[in-house]
Amino acid sequence: MGVAEFIPSSSSLTKKASFYSSQLSYVSSKISHQRRLSFKPLSRTHNYSQICCSVTSKEAQAPTVEQTDDPKKKSECYGVFCLTYDLKAEEETSSWKKMITVSVSGAAGMIANHLLFKLASGEVFGPDQPIALRLLGSERSIQALEGVAMELEDSLYPLLREVNIGIDPYDVFQDAEWALLIGAKPRGPGMERAGLLDINGQIFAEQGKALNAVASRNVKVIVVGNPCNTNALICLKNAPNIPAKNFHALTRLDENRAKCQLALKAGVFYDKVSNVTIWGNHSTTQVPDFLNAKINGLPVKEVIKDTKWLEEEFTEKVQKRGGVLIQKWGRSSAASTAVSIVDAIRSLVTPTPEGDWFSTGVYTNGNPYGIAEDIVFSMPCKSKGDGDYELVKEVIFDDYLWNRIKKSEDELLAEKRCVAHLTGEGIAVCDLPGDTMLPGEM
Numbered sequence: 001m002g003v004a005e006f007i008p009s010s011s012s013l014t015k016k017a018s019f020y021s022s023q024l025s026y027v028s029s030k031i032s033h034q035r036r037l038s039f040k041p042l043s044r045t046h047n048y049s050q051i052c053c054s055v056t057s058k059e060a061q062a063p064t065v066e067q068t069d070d071p072k073k074k075s076e077c078y079g080v081f082c083l084t085y086d087l088k089a090e091e092e093t094s095s096w097k098k099m100i101t102v103s104v105s106g107a108a109g110m111i112a113n114h115l116l117f118k119l120a121s122g123e124v125f126g127p128d129q130p131i132a133l134r135l136l137g138s139e140r141s142i143q144a145l146e147g148v149a150m151e152l153e154d155s156l157y158p159l160l161r162e163v164n165i166g167i168d169p170y171d172v173f174q175d176a177e178w179a180l181l182i183g184a185k186p187r188g189p190g191m192e193r194a195g196l197l198d199i200n201g202q203i204f205a206e207q208g209k210a211l212n213a214v215a216s217r218n219v220k221v222i223v224v225g226n227p228c229n230t231n232a233l234i235c236l237k238n239a240p241n242i243p244a245k246n247f248h249a250l251t252r253l254d255e256n257r258a259k260c261q262l263a264l265k266a267g268v269f270y271d272k273v274s275n276v277t278i279w280g281n282h283s284t285t286q287v288p289d290f291l292n293a294k295i296n297g298l299p300v301k302e303v304i305k306d307t308k309w310l311e312e313e314f315t316e317k318v319q320k321r322g323g324v325l326i327q328k329w330g331r332s333s334a335a336s337t338a339v340s341i342v343d344a345i346r347s348l349v350t351p352t353p354e355g356d357w358f359s360t361g362v363y364t365n366g367n368p369y370g371i372a373e374d375i376v377f378s379m380p381c382k383s384k385g386d387g388d389y390e391l392v393k394e395v396i397f398d399d400y401l402w403n404r405i406k407k408s409e410d411e412l413l414a415e416k417r418c419v420a421h422l423t424g425e426g427i428a429v430c431d432l433p434g435d436t437m438l439p440g441e442m
């Protein structure tokens with residue numbers, strides 16, 4: 001067991017967003033499959049949706065190219081983004097809902113490369129839901145992010161109304177109604193878990209502060225970047241003006257993996273598997289719950305009688321699926337993670353089917369199970385489809401399940417002690433269990 005102590009340096013505590021300076025923003029609008037595009041360099045204080053366009057009718061209006069002699073302005077726009085359409089009146093696509101704003105970090109990364117196109121297509125929020133995408137990158141990735149914006153443009157999604165890229169979270173999270181926090185430093189060879197927690201924790205502390213300052217007061221936040229549970233805890237602690245309940249750590253990929261393994265073993269298609277909970281941390285201590293899960297409406301243990309398989313093989317397969325995938329692919333799950341983010345969002349914006357539930361890592365504030373308070377722990381939830389959720393009470397525990405849950409709880413409590421300097425709870429003491437690993441580590 002390694003013991004490390006983090007005394008917060010003044011730089012780590014007082015560091016403001018380091019990316020305040022330059023940024024590029026692209027705003028696009030697509031109406032009735034015809035493109036209306038505009039580009040404006042946005043300052044931190046602009047209201048983006050007011051800057052964007054509106055239309056009076058479905059008829060195209062002649063574009064006017066904005067001429068500028070300002071060389072700085074010129075260098076900030078390219079191609080069709082330099083065209084400004086003069087759209088004067090209010091939008092009349094009356095069958096569509098009011099546009100929502102979704103901010104995504106790590107937007108030039110592999111997961112985002114799948115996710116953004118699903119968001120823009122209407123697959124996530126519905127075919128009548130216009131969307132503004134605000135994409136957060138860094139100085140490292142700004143060129144790639146321009147490439148992402150270009151591909152989104154070239155995809156001609158009618159619902160995609162704005163694409164805005166930047167490197168300052170205080171800009172990119174402005175008015176966000178959903179914040180999908182994917183960007184994080186991957187754990188490299190020889191890097192201690194404590195080191196990863198510290199580096200990524202600082203990213204999420206900063207982003208929490210930015211959300212607190214500029215996002216919608218009811219923003220829903222899904223933390224994907226690892227270690228996602230503790231990153232989510234850090235994020236919510238740095239965003240005291242946003243309800244802690246609104247923060248999630250993504251464990252839906254683990255739920256999907258568990259469903260797949262149960263379906264395989266039972267010889268049924270996976271739509272027959274329901275009520276699967278992932279308890280705890282998105283790490284190798286996570287607990288895929290086969291006690292409460294069902295196949296064809298029956299308890300899994302009545303369908304799969306091989307308890308040894310359930311307790312050992314199944315559990316370990318789910319816990320380590322990410323690592324096996326990395327060995328095969330040479331990189332971590334990207335497409336299936338994006339799919340699981342879609343699932344996680346849809347579970348919050350559509351009513352949960354009667355009797356079923358879904359897993360998500362949420363803040364343990366008054367949970368009915370007896371899990372330690374003040375951590376982010378994956379638990380069974382159901383939703384009315386309003387973006388909110390409640391914990392499911394109708395679950396049972398046996399010694400096997402409860403002992404495993406406690407191990408994951410211990411791990412998260414240790415991670416929490418390790419990031420105390422980032423949650424405002426004093427001096428961090430890092431005494432992580434030696435076997436603490438991400439699913440992607442073997």
Ligand SMILES: NC(=O)C1=CN([C@@H]2O[C@H](COP(=O)(O)OP(=O)(O)OC[C@H]3O[C@@H](n4cnc5c(N)ncnc54)[C@H](OP(=O)(O)O)[C@@H]3O)[C@@H](O)[C@H]2O)C=CC1
Nearest residue numbers: 106109110111137138140141183184185224225226250253
């Ligand atoms: N919860 C879950 O179920 C899963 C979580 N994950 C996690 O999701 C995260 C993203 O995965 P993926 O998209 O595949 O990764 P990529 O490496 O493709 O992208 C990650 C992005 O993170 C950003 N980043 C932020 N800070 C740093 C830093 N200090 N060093 C390097 N990159 C940084 C980079 O963008 P930029 O330069 O623009 O900041 C980069 O594009 C990882 O943390 C991964 O472990 C992966 C699979 C499942």
Ligand SMILES: O=C([O-])CC(=O)C(=O)O
Nearest residue numbers: 322332333438439440441
């Ligand atoms: O460890 C990783 O980066 C990948 C991961 O979370 C997973 O596959 O579940």
